[in-house]
Amino acid sequence: MKFELEESLRGAPDEKLLEDLRRSAKTLGRETITMAEYDEVGKAHSSTIQRRFGSWPKALKQAGLQQSRSKIGISDDELFENIKSLWINLGRQPRYVEVKVPNSIFSAGTYENRFGSWSKALGRFVEWVNSDSSEQSKVSIEEQSTVDATSQISVEKRRTRREISDRQRFRILVRDGFRCKSCGASPLIQLGVELHVDHILPWSKGGETTDDNLESKCKQCNLGKGNAFNV
Template sequence: MKNFIIDRLEEYSDEALIEEIRRVAKEMNGKSLSQSHFNKVSRTSSNTLRRRFGNWKNALDRAGLEVRAHGKRYSGEECYENLLKVWTYFGRPPKYLEMRNPPSTVGPKAYIKRWNTWNKALHAFYKRVASGEKYISKNLLSNKFENEGIKPAKIPESERRDIRLGLRYKILKRDNFKCVKCGRSPASNPRIQLQVDHVLSFSKGGKTVEGNLQTTCADCNQGKGDSQ
């Protein structure tokens, strides 16, 4: 009688479980990862993930994935934000098939549905990051006030804490998609997560302008926060 060896994880740390989720998701080629499929091919079970992270959605969130509703149509902004995330990961314009795998959470077909071809999707992204609003309405009901002939106050981009898509892309590209502190990048180490933040923190009067923005990894940014 043959002996069957069950392939299981060697360790069950949070990091090991997250890597297992990503491994299975990568084999799905952009399809939504269900618990039933995960249980068929994984070296652990969805029950283990739910016990560790609270529920299935939390587990996918920790792995940089998301539960996608069947047939969901993503907005243009969701597509742009996802494209910037993948662009940052590779340090270059991503290829069509690369959008099937993490860190992408929007499959390539969503871009084709919206823009017909991948090249047109990239062109739309270039146009989006090249435009961008320099001001934002201070009042969320601006349309109502404008209809009544009242102009709402506007806040200059430099006075806003949040950094718009186009400006984030500009800073990431300027810094060669690498952390300016340690020089690491997702292209050389997939565990690295980059972000654009203020050199002088916004809470201390720092402006949201190119000269006060930089690309840092999560580790270096945390160190900066601890020292301020």
């Protein structure tokens, strides 16, 4: 690959900007592109384009691109994943007016079209969060063999898997108000705080991956724990 400086398109003619818009969409293999996506792969900044053409959709139209991604191709899972990200970033339930670019991949209108209204979409999202794969893992029982000191083999039946699913993690973070249960640190208040969701009674000690045996801990508090069962 040739080493070259990135071309600045700030003062470029309209046609150059539209050309870069088309090139960027093509890079992603799409007929359209969002502002957030363009900022990843485009040579100009999306706000430059927005200013030049009046709005993002107008720029897309002039470039001969589609206004938005085909709604048919978007799965409910994608829509719910997006709500989850929004919720985590805000640390609370996202409001209707907050469901827009660049924070949200999809617009509030997309949710209205799919579910009837934003509040209905939230209702379905809650069902989705509560119906995660840990339910399935409760059905499939894992067997764990352990050899104890007297070399007797005891087979422990476990109700849950060790892994915490994304949806379960999210449930716990919401329940704990995005705060560390030990010291109260929260990424919403302090920059750089990293929250982990971990077993209270370690899985290796027989603790199950159930909501009541999970809690949010900041990285700092979690590091000191290891496998020791802190009271």
